Amino acid sequence: MKIIVDLNLCQDHGQCAIAAPAVFRMTDEGKLEYEEIADEARRAEVEEAADVCPVQAILIEG
Amino acid sequence: MTIASQLDHPTVPSFDVTDPGFSITSDEVHAARERSWYATTNYGIAVLRYDEVSRLLKHPKLRQGSVQWPAHNGVTEGPFAQWWASWILNKEGEEHHRLRRLMNPAFSPKLIGGLVPRFQALAAELVDAFERPGHCEFMGEFAEPYAARVIAIMLGLPEDEWPIIAREATNIGLAMGVTIQSELPTIEGALERLYAYADALIEDRRANPGDDFVSALVQASRDSDTLSDRELRDGLVLLIFGGYDTTRNQLGLAMQSFMNHPDQWRLLAERPELGGKAVEEVMRVNPTVRWVTREALEDFTFEGLDIAAGTTVHLFSESAGTDPRVFGEPSFDLTADRKPHFGFGGGAHHCLGHFVARSDMSEALPLLARRLRDPRPAGGSTWLPDSGNTGPMTLPIDFTPGA
Numbered sequence: 001m002k003i004i005v006d007l008n009l010c011q012d013h014g015q016c017a018i019a020a021p022a023v024f025r026m027t028d029e030g031k032l033e034y035e036e037i038a039d040e041a042r043r044a045e046v047e048e049a050a051d052v053c054p055v056q057a058i059l060i061e062g
Numbered sequence: 063m064t065i066a067s068q069l070d071h072p073t074v075p076s077f078d079v080t081d082p083g084f085s086i087t088s089d090e091v092h093a094a095r096e097r098s099w100y101a102t103t104n105y106g107i108a109v110l111r112y113d114e115v116s117r118l119l120k121h122p123k124l125r126q127g128s129v130q131w132p133a134h135n136g137v138t139e140g141p142f143a144q145w146w147a148s149w150i151l152n153k154e155g156e157e158h159h160r161l162r163r164l165m166n167p168a169f170s171p172k173l174i175g176g177l178v179p180r181f182q183a184l185a186a187e188l189v190d191a192f193e194r195p196g197h198c199e200f201m202g203e204f205a206e207p208y209a210a211r212v213i214a215i216m217l218g219l220p221e222d223e224w225p226i227i228a229r230e231a232t233n234i235g236l237a238m239g240v241t242i243q244s245e246l247p248t249i250e251g252a253l254e255r256l257y258a259y260a261d262a263l264i265e266d267r268r269a270n271p272g273d274d275f276v277s278a279l280v281q282a283s284r285d286s287d288t289l290s291d292r293e294l295r296d297g298l299v300l301l302i303f304g305g306y307d308t309t310r311n312q313l314g315l316a317m318q319s320f321m322n323h324p325d326q327w328r329l330l331a332e333r334p335e336l337g338g339k340a341v342e343e344v345m346r347v348n349p350t351v352r353w354v355t356r357e358a359l360e361d362f363t364f365e366g367l368d369i370a371a372g373t374t375v376h377l378f379s380e381s382a383g384t385d386p387r388v389f390g391e392p393s394f395d396l397t398a399d400r401k402p403h404f405g406f407g408g409g410a411h412h413c414l415g416h417f418v419a420r421s422d423m424s425e426a427l428p429l430l431a432r433r434l435r436d437p438r439p440a441g442g443s444t445w446l447p448d449s450g451n452t453g454p455m456t457l458p459i460d461f462t463p464g465a
Contacts, residue, residue: 011116011120011408012120012409013408013410013412014120015166015410018162018163019166026122028122029122048166051170051172052167052169054406054408054412054416056171
């Protein structure tokens with residue numbers, strides 16, 4: 001599954017890193033880092049991360 | 063450079079935010095913003111510009127800043143102190159993240175979307191019920207029943223019990239003022255009554271789960287972890303308290319902003335699809351949450367300023383939302399593309415209920431614009447102080463009835 005974050009929309013709130021910490025994380029400077037390809041086993045939490053993003057910046061492909 | 067050594071520095075402004083006459087949206091604050099990105103206050107610092115507010119809102123060295131509020135005012139034990147300590151807002155780190163993971167899905171746009179037709183019907187019903195044509199007390203006749211009945215709809219409570227929700231949420235709100243200690247019996251009485259509501263709801267949805275919001279919370283699970291009855295009850299009462307007053311006040315502030323910009327109100331009546339943009343534009347220039355509070359977890363340096371552990375940092379939402387560096391000349395325009403405002407806070411503690419608030423207000427405002435044409439102040443409005451959480455207490459208005 002491919003993950004695309006619209007970094008023009010992303011405000012680094014970090015709700016995705018709370019929902020799916022294995023895929024999204026916040027750096028010590030408070031910036032988002034994420035895996036562009038995630039294991040299918042993580043689908044439920046990645047979908048949850050996309051769902052709870054306050055600015056709806058996360059798109060899942062495949 | 064430390065905050066103390068800056069106190070006498072001529073370029074750093076200083077505000078007495080405890081002065082009842084202090085206005086957080088005043089020319090004084092806006093002028094200070096042009097001189098300095100921050101000001102010193104009685105509590106610590108106030109942050110005035112968009113970029114610095116945006117970064118500090120999510121800064122890893124800052125925690126949410128209200129955890130000590132009851133203790134600072136002499137309330138250290140009893141039901142209220144325990145409830146306050148239970149708030150997801152007052153937790154940090156993994157303890158916070160666990161609660162947020164369990165609660166977030168119930169507040170997702172998927173679940174909220176189904177309620178939109180009921181929000182529309184509710185707004186229309188309230189306007190139909192105004193006692194006099196062409197006049198209303200906007201807070202008592204619209205903002206209060208709307209905010210309270212939205213919560214009743216979400217929780218599946220009988221909507222005609224909305225005055226109880228409104229009254230008890232307002233009573234708990236007394237805890238946000240400096241008279242918290244003397245008001246404690248009233249506050250804890252309200253807490254007890256709302257706990258009873260929450261307990262009954264939890265028991266009912268455990269026995270009869272449906273596809274509603276409370277059932278989603280009751281059934282929420284993650285890696286076989288679930289919310290306990292205690293956590294559910296504390297969370298539901300926080301939702302009632304947090305959801306009511308903010309929505310009520312924000313609707314009143316929206317009416318104030320649009321009365322100052324009648325062309326934009328007419329535009330909203332013609333183009334109801336701008337409801338969402340209307341909410342964002344109002345919350346940018348006239349947010350009910352006038353400051354978002356943070357507290358430094360440890361010593362750190364930001365933009366050359368040393369901030370000591372324990373310093374209170376107030377992020378001024380309206381000052382940031384009208385920062386000319388980002389938004390140019392002052393304007394109120396539903397068709398403009400804007401950067402995000404800070405009316406829902408941000409970071410790990412970003413408002414949990416923002417999809418609900420955005421959805422219910424974006425339905426209410428276009429309907430009001432159509433039905434309440436050319437609204438103007440009827441005189442006699444009363445206001446909360448312009449700091450912390452603000453809004454009208456009463457807002458009598460005249461208007462031309464529309465279809």
